[in-house]
Amino acid sequence: MFQLARAHLDAVFGGWLTLGLGLGGRADDFAVDDTGPSASATAVGPAFALGDEGPGRANxxxxxxxxxxxxxxxxxxxxxxxxxxxxxxxEAFEELGGDELMLNPTVDDLDQVARLADVAP
Structure with a gap:
């Protein structure tokens, strides 16, 4: 069913839409099983604000x-x-084995993305 929905979206959007899977906000959404790792819900979804953090936290x-x-x-x-x-x-996500991460600027200012690029190691 998922593959059919993905193929339909790909046809409708002509390959311009990337479909991803996001984990939910409940702690049990992250538990794999008794033998696998689990992550706290608060460890997922890295949001950032460079400069004044107040507006980002409010958002x-x-x-x-x-x-x-x-x-x-x-x-x-x-x-x-x-x-x-x-x-x-x-670095914490890299240590967990993540190979792709999307950062979420929490302030509606494109300067946040430029600042992020400027401070990249």
């Missing part, structure tokens, strides 16, 4: 407001602020 909190105040605060607290924090998150 993350607002986005996760449906998770309740505690859930939204927990996600906002995981925001990577500053170049060192961003690259520490990247």
């Amino acid at each position: 993350v909190y607002d986005h996760y407001r449906s998770a309740g105040p505690d859930g939204a605060r927990a996600r906002a607290a995981k925001l990577g602020g500053g170049a060192d924090a961003v690259w520490a998150m990247v």
Whole structure:
């Protein structure tokens, strides 16, 4: 069924859409089994803000407001602020065996992407 849906989307979008799989926000969404690794929900989805972190944290909190105040605060607290924090998150995902990672700028300013490129190791 998944392959059929993927083929349909590929035909409709002419190859311009990349379909990915995202893990959910519940802790049990990350448990593999008794023999495999598991990851905390807060370890997934590296969001960052370079410069003033306040607006980024506010945006993350607002986005996760449906998770309740505690859930939204927990996600906002995981925001990577500053170049060192961003690259520490990247290294942590590499250590977990990740070979592809999408960083999520939390401030609606394209300058965030340019700043990220400027501070890349």
